Amino acid sequence: MKPFRDMRLSGAFRIELAAPDDFEGWRDAARRMVRADVPPDRITWESPADQGADLFAHGGRRLPSPPADAPQPRVSRDFLQLAQSVILHSDSKRFSLLYRVLWRLQSCPRLMEDKADADVRSMEDLARQVRRDIHKMRAFVRFRSMEDEGMERYVAWFEPEHHILRANAGFFVRRFTTMQWSILTPRGTLHWDGTALQEGPPATRADAPSGDPVEVLWRKYYASIFNPARLKVGAMLKEMPRKYWKNMPEAALIPELIAGAQAREAQMVKAGEHDFGDRPQSLGAIGEAILACRRCEIGCNGTRAVMGEGPSSAPLMIVGEQPGDSEEEQGRPFVGPAGRLLHSHLEEAGISDERTYVTNAVKHFKFVPRGKRRLHQNPTAKEIDVCRWWLDGERVMVKPHLVLALGASAARSLLGKTVSVQKVRGEPQMLDDGSELWITTHPSYLLRLQDNGRAEEEIKFANDLRKVAARLAELSGAD
Amino acid sequence: MSQLTVLERLEILADAAKYDASCASSGTTKRNSKGGKGIGSTEGMGICHAYAPDGRCISLLKILLTNHCVFDCHYCVNRKSSNTRRARFTPQEVVDLTLSFYRRNYIEGLFLSSGIVKSSSHTMEQLIEVARILREEHDFRGYIHLKTIPEADPELVAQAGLYADRVSINVELPTVAGLTRLAPDKSAPQIEGAMGSLKEAIVEAKDARKRFRHAPKFAPAGQSTQMIVGADAATDADIVGRASTLYDRFRLRRVYYSAFSPIPDASAVLPLKRPPLMREHRLYQSDWLMRFYGFAPHEVQQAAGSDGMLPLDVDPKLAWALRFRGDFPVDVNRAPREKLLRVPGLGVKAVNALVAARRQRRLRLADVGKLTVSIAKVRPFIVTEDWRPIMLTDRVDLQTLLVPAAKPAQMELFA
Numbered sequence: 001m002k003p004f005r006d007m008r009l010s011g012a013f014r015i016e017l018a019a020p021d022d023f024e025g026w027r028d029a030a031r032r033m034v035r036a037d038v039p040p041d042r043i044t045w046e047s048p049a050d051q052g053a054d055l056f057a058h059g060g061r062r063l064p065s066p067p068a069d070a071p072q073p074r075v076s077r078d079f080l081q082l083a084q085s086v087i088l089h090s091d092s093k094r095f096s097l098l099y100r101v102l103w104r105l106q107s108c109p110r111l112m113e114d115k116a117d118a119d120v121r122s123m124e125d126l127a128r129q130v131r132r133d134i135h136k137m138r139a140f141v142r143f144r145s146m147e148d149e150g151m152e153r154y155v156a157w158f159e160p161e162h163h164i165l166r167a168n169a170g171f172f173v174r175r176f177t178t179m180q181w182s183i184l185t186p187r188g189t190l191h192w193d194g195t196a197l198q199e200g201p202p203a204t205r206a207d208a209p210s211g212d213p214v215e216v217l218w219r220k221y222y223a224s225i226f227n228p229a230r231l232k233v234g235a236m237l238k239e240m241p242r243k244y245w246k247n248m249p250e251a252a253l254i255p256e257l258i259a260g261a262q263a264r265e266a267q268m269v270k271a272g273e274h275d276f277g278d279r280p281q282s283l284g285a286i287g288e289a290i291l292a293c294r295r296c297e298i299g300c301n302g303t304r305a306v307m308g309e310g311p312s313s314a315p316l317m318i319v320g321e322q323p324g325d326s327e328e329e330q331g332r333p334f335v336g337p338a339g340r341l342l343h344s345h346l347e348e349a350g351i352s353d354e355r356t357y358v359t360n361a362v363k364h365f366k367f368v369p370r371g372k373r374r375l376h377q378n379p380t381a382k383e384i385d386v387c388r389w390w391l392d393g394e395r396v397m398v399k400p401h402l403v404l405a406l407g408a409s410a411a412r413s414l415l416g417k418t419v420s421v422q423k424v425r426g427e428p429q430m431l432d433d434g435s436e437l438w439i440t441t442h443p444s445y446l447l448r449l450q451d452n453g454r455a456e457e458e459i460k461f462a463n464d465l466r467k468v469a470a471r472l473a474e475l476s477g478a479d
Numbered sequence: 480m481s482q483l484t485v486l487e488r489l490e491i492l493a494d495a496a497k498y499d500a501s502c503a504s505s506g507t508t509k510r511n512s513k514g515g516k517g518i519g520s521t522e523g524m525g526i527c528h529a530y531a532p533d534g535r536c537i538s539l540l541k542i543l544l545t546n547h548c549v550f551d552c553h554y555c556v557n558r559k560s561s562n563t564r565r566a567r568f569t570p571q572e573v574v575d576l577t578l579s580f581y582r583r584n585y586i587e588g589l590f591l592s593s594g595i596v597k598s599s600s601h602t603m604e605q606l607i608e609v610a611r612i613l614r615e616e617h618d619f620r621g622y623i624h625l626k627t628i629p630e631a632d633p634e635l636v637a638q639a640g641l642y643a644d645r646v647s648i649n650v651e652l653p654t655v656a657g658l659t660r661l662a663p664d665k666s667a668p669q670i671e672g673a674m675g676s677l678k679e680a681i682v683e684a685k686d687a688r689k690r691f692r693h694a695p696k697f698a699p700a701g702q703s704t705q706m707i708v709g710a711d712a713a714t715d716a717d718i719v720g721r722a723s724t725l726y727d728r729f730r731l732r733r734v735y736y737s738a739f740s741p742i743p744d745a746s747a748v749l750p751l752k753r754p755p756l757m758r759e760h761r762l763y764q765s766d767w768l769m770r771f772y773g774f775a776p777h778e779v780q781q782a783a784g785s786d787g788m789l790p791l792d793v794d795p796k797l798a799w800a801l802r803f804r805g806d807f808p809v810d811v812n813r814a815p816r817e818k819l820l821r822v823p824g825l826g827v828k829a830v831n832a833l834v835a836a837r838r839q840r841r842l843r844l845a846d847v848g849k850l851t852v853s854i855a856k857v858r859p860f861i862v863t864e865d866w867r868p869i870m871l872t873d874r875v876d877l878q879t880l881l882v883p884a885a886k887p888a889q890m891e892l893f894a
Binding site: 110113114115116118121135138139140141142143144145154156171173174175176177178179212214216217218220221222223224225226227228229230231232233234235236239240248250254257258261265268269380381382385386388389415416417418 | 485486490491493494496512514516517518519522524526527530531532533534535536540541553560562576579580582660664738740741742744747756832835836842845846847849850
């Protein structure tokens, strides 16, 4: 044992590794030192990237030869696995940390399981940072295409934080096997020609191409997939810290996207704003309120809103599309030609005005001026949906047993979806307040038809009304 | 109509696709492009190639084939009655975009969905055609996620699974009533039927591969779905219950929750107030509790208040612990793993580390501190060699001790 004691007194050993990620070199040296019983504080580790400043280390000193009968060091598989990641870290203390843990493992073989131990924690921390760097390199490398001796080559410039370039090469080879590519970094370069991988000296940003036409598309995609209504800058920064931004073509857009987000959201909210506040609590109040409603373009066209009409507890509610020219002038529903046709059919079917509340899906008159005439225009689905708020209010107040929708617009207003009137007519549907919905054509449709067609449709219309009358009698009888 | 450029159409069709939350590229079979004539690999773990300022990861090229749609779902920006700009890509154009993005390492693959044009089956055929060209003509070995259209021919849906890593059908809304009201063209039984047959196809293919090595793979990354949160009246308890049924019945890999957010040209039928983004986050946390922490759905529901909503100011695990204080403190040196997983502030990793470390020696509070982010959060709920909380779990103000007083809330800009 005498020679070892001498060595301990005579100072530290310096071990130079061939490369900063030279795991094999570290393992061979460490194994030898453990077998020669050299404690951790007697060794200084160096690599081309980690120049130690230990002036007292013996540079040229030969490493001790372990005695032939010294046992092989004991290591656990956990340690080896973790060590291969740790060695890629840029912290120059990693070699001595690893050696210290290896040293302690000799007397405490299950040390690696003690996750609360300070050295084990340090190893886990370094390994985690390395794994993250490896992962971020796989994520954030951006290739740019360039012409290279008539072939297309994809070249990327990346600045890893740790010594991960070599360890990460396999991933890019497996993924881009059939491409020719190069990854340039300040720590070294990789070149793949489709069959073999070559390593090269460190490069600078200027060695990589400065742009790629496809980046225009990529930036557009990045800007479009972003949802300005859910800005979460913190969550982005956590996963994509600023240090990576300079080599990512899309990152230049971030400040502008963030700055514009609030305005874009405000615009969307405003455009979709239909906050009517609390609903008026009487039919009279609704009648007042619709006069001032400017929630859609029809409401803003300067016409007078037309409120529904009839007994406030009528068992039947008839819903038309919207007021027409005469209705708007008189301020009452169903007083024009279509209204007259409706009333004559109602009378024929035996449905009296005293039991009927008539109203419209849309409260204002939508038209285009043609000379002196105002030509009716269909309301859009959106306009119907907006105006539904008022019709719902009337339904809450009147509580009809049966609702008769005339035409597709009225049906949409009650069902929330567009249906084909010809398919659903004659069959009642249940509405969510328990009332029954019947759908038929709008009388103005009958007015537009000629001759035979009109006669046919009018028969169908009359039939529908008769069914409604019968059903209404049934429902009222049940009360 | 003037022809839109690829750039303009990309803008429209990416914009239209952003309301699908899923961007996962993980969990499929391991593949690489060695020995092939194309490119691409999948190595188990997904990769997020960028993050947008909304905090969402960008892993896949997520676009619609077209945003023309014959359906009129109120929550959707692409509904028929919406006044949005429309565009369409040909399958070949999507293939070209995918490959040129993939070569530059922008993406892990493609997530393709579409508005319904002509018919559901026609649309599905187009989606499959994109996947077919990528896989067969370009030997693309990256990730493909296909949105499946429940109304399409089952034969086509089965074909989609042969090309795609993941298939998904959105249940859209947590309740049937919500679906009827907001998505009048869709039907809950049809959606569930399609999810059921996908499940069977996936299970069958897995089974076949056990017996025949070369049996075709069918959607190896499984199926997922998405629910919109806050567009109907469903409570968190409803949503948790629904999610757990979906996990059980259809063996879903993931249920995504998407807080309903304002869209351009919104339908008047939608609620005005959007739910807080935190609600979505709490739902994901409760999802995690069920999938990784051994909580039963009814236990997560117990964490919700009497209104069925999970508290926004504390996470569901802490909320549960505060409600069931009798189950605490838990002795880190003795308690079984399941009990440790219930301690607020201890994650799965920390619990694993504790269980491994306590085989070595008795753990002290400082040891636990090294394995968790915040010992202050964990302390009231555990016993260690040198620590026992005295009366702490009985304190009425425990929540205020653990949760720093809420910062004065900023007034809502659009309240």
